[in-house]
Amino acid sequence: MKASDLTGLTVEALRNAGAFARNLAQPAIRLGVTGLSRAGKTVFITSLIHNLLTGGRLPFFDPAAQGRLRRAYLEPQPDDDVPRFDYERHLGDLLGSPPRWPRSTRALSQLRLTLEFEPRGFLDRALGRNKLHVDIVDYPGEWLLDLPLLNQTYSAWSAREMEMSREEGRKGLAKDWHKLLADLNPLDDAGEGTARNVSELFTAYLRKCREMGDAAVVPPGRFLMPGELEGSPALTFSPLDLPEGTVSPNGSLHAMMERRFEAYKSHIVKPFFRNHFSRLDRQIVLVDALGALNGGADALRDLERALAEILKCFRPGANSWLSGILYRRIDRILFAATKADHLHHSSHDRLEAIVRKLMRGPIERAESLNAKVGVVALAGIRATREGEARVDGATLPCIFGYPLAGEKIDSRTFDGTEEYGIFPGDLPEDPDDLAHLERAKFESHQIQIVRFRPPEISPGGNGKPGSLPHIRLDRALNFLLGDRLK
Ligand SMILES: Nc1nc2c(ncn2[C@@H]2O[C@H](COP(=O)(O)OP(=O)(O)O)[C@@H](O)[C@H]2O)c(=O)[nH]1
Ligand SMILES: [Mg+2]
Incomplete structure (x- = not known):
């Protein structure tokens, strides 16, 4: 027998062993998506799935950037007794004409997305380890606040x-x-x-x-x-x-x-903590930090408290009832400030810095307990485009979008069909400026928040609708899934 035969045999044997192991345990990851009501969960999940299914622009999602992401598709979820996340209906709203934000959901739902990829290692390729099931679990963040x-x-x-x-x-x-x-x-x-x-x-x-x-x-x-x-x-x-x-x-x-x-x-x-929460592997917590920033010092303090409570669920103390029933510990948690398309991109890093600052204590605690914690400012769907306006000889960075019917800016009421540009305001460069939140100082950093309708999606090359535009969704994906697609 020649050496090359042996190699061939071994690879075949490995492949069979791989198929065997795969049947025993298909690699799957349970990704929790949570946040208080209207934080942007439905929009985030719908856009994430749509971008993966349609090959959207995801330059900071390594497997996609490296051309190793072969295929993404939806599959029946493993849990028959849990409502399915109604992806098709939410997408239907977003791609309707005119586009509409999806109707809000008020309970837990779930969906299985399968990713096929080209593994990097020889062994993984030989073993045919090229598939990851991602079970996305959408649930209200309010439910986490019940733990205490x-x-x-x-x-x-x-x-x-x-x-x-x-x-x-x-x-x-x-x-x-x-x-x-x-x-x-x-x-x-x-x-x-x-x-x-x-x-x-x-x-x-x-x-x-x-x-x-x-x-x-x-x-x-x-x-x-x-x-x-x-x-x-x-x-x-x-x-x-x-x-x-x-x-x-x-x-x-x-x-x-x-x-x-x-x-x-x-x-x-x-039962919620036992049957659902305790089975999660990874978690993204969506936070409408812009809303809180606009609410002023009290709203920010409340948000900080709520987030600290939420983080406690992920890293419960050794004596708590919850730590006794956790099947496995969540090893990555991403805090995402949503609706970043309300800001000019020059403020996105600042928004991240503010959230990181708000969460500093809890993040350190989680890290000392071996969880990786990330922070990102993102928009599940970008409803605005950027531009500039000249006011009194100065150039101001602006955002343009279609204010929803009924939105008011100054004394003007919009009907949903007209594009309009606003100067959204900017965030302090140094997040410490938020530490001593006196009202007056705070107000100089007010963000003007206008509710825009979702964008119209121009067709992609194949005549089907193009992918939903987003901000930093790819970075979020990379943090949450990148290491499992190597
Ligand atoms: N401009 C913009 N608005 C968003 C975005 N995500 C959510 N929204 C707005 O926030 C509302 C609530 O979002 P939704 O995903 O339903 O929140 P959920 O309650 O956490 O599921 C939507 O109806 C939109 O008006 C986003 O990425 N950009
Ligand atoms: Mg929802």
């Missing part, structure tokens, strides 16, 4: 919520709910009607906080993002105004609320 509830008793949670609702900025929003609480005796017997009334006013208060950009107060997360559970008893409770540690008679409103709070934890919070 698991360590709290109803009475402690209730006391804390009541205290927060009496703080200056929130008191006014809680007025109706407080009024009803004042008229109730929590130790009296109560029926469903009362439970429902208190819980509705509590939910209305949470919603108002949220509308004020007060992201950190949202737990219980399902009250604002109920998913399929809307109206169920486990979602019909409220804090009550009683001293911590009160013992209540059976049948009282207090006992009823306490039981529902416990049901919320065991039937809603725990």
Whole structure:
């Protein structure tokens, strides 16, 4: 037997062994995509998939740039009991005429994208290791904020919520709910009607906080993002105004609320963390940092708190309930400031620097626990183009887009058909400028945020629609998947 025969044989043997191993365990990665409501999850996922399926421009995604990405396609997801991410419908909205932003989703969904690539190593090529399944899991970030509830008793949670609702900025929003609480005796017997009334006013208060950009107060997360559970008893409770540690008679409103709070934890919070969250390998957290920047110092502080809470889920302390059920630890987490197309590209690095600064403490902590944490400013879909305007002899970098019907700029109201340019404002060069956020200083860095409609997509070479334009989606992909496609 010649040496070349041997090599041939060995490669064949390896190939068979590879096929065998592949059947046992197809390499798959579960990628969590989260963020608070309207952060841009649906848009991000739809654009990511569309760009991969249509060979979009992804110069900073190494496998694509190196010409090693052969094919991308959708496959049936492995979990039959989870709703599928409705890619076709979202894409249909975006490619419609006129293009529309996709309708928002309010629960968990999932989709399997398979990538075929040319491995770099000889051995991997010989083994035919050339496929990666990416299971994308889209879920509301609000649900992550529920984790701390698991360590709290109803009475402690209730006391804390009541205290927060009496703080200056929130008191006014809680007025109706407080009024009803004042008229109730929590130790009296109560029926469903009362439970429902208190819980509705509590939910209305949470919603108002949220509308004020007060992201950190949202737990219980399902009250604002109920998913399929809307109206169920486990979602019909409220804090009550009683001293911590009160013992209540059976049948009282207090006992009823306490039981529902416990049901919320065991039937809603725990199953989500156990069945979905604990199986994720990698995570991208989308953050509407521009919205918060515009909200001023309070909104930024709230965002910082919410993000720190979210990061705690990914790196729970050794004694927490969650660390006991994690099948595997998430090894890469990417924080992405979305909607960067609202800024001129000269501000994209600044936006990243600001988010990195906001997250400095939590990022260090995560890194010390062996997770790689990245930060990127991106736009899932770029709805603007850049240009310049001359104002009083100076040249200002501007962005142009089609303001959505009903948008107002100064005193002008738009109908969605007219292109318009604005000077979006710029971010401070030094993120430390945000550290001492006095109002006046802050306002000089206000960003003008106009809601633009999605862009019209011109046809690609083959007569099919071209790929959705984006900003830095390829960098995000490279951080999240690049090392698994080598
Ligand atoms: N200009 C721009 N707007 C975006 C982008 N991503 C999201 N949006 C806006 O934010 C809204 C909410 O996005 P969506 O993906 O539905 O958020 P989700 O609730 O996190 O799934 C959209 O309807 C758009 O108006 C983006 O990349 N660029
Ligand atoms: Mg969504």
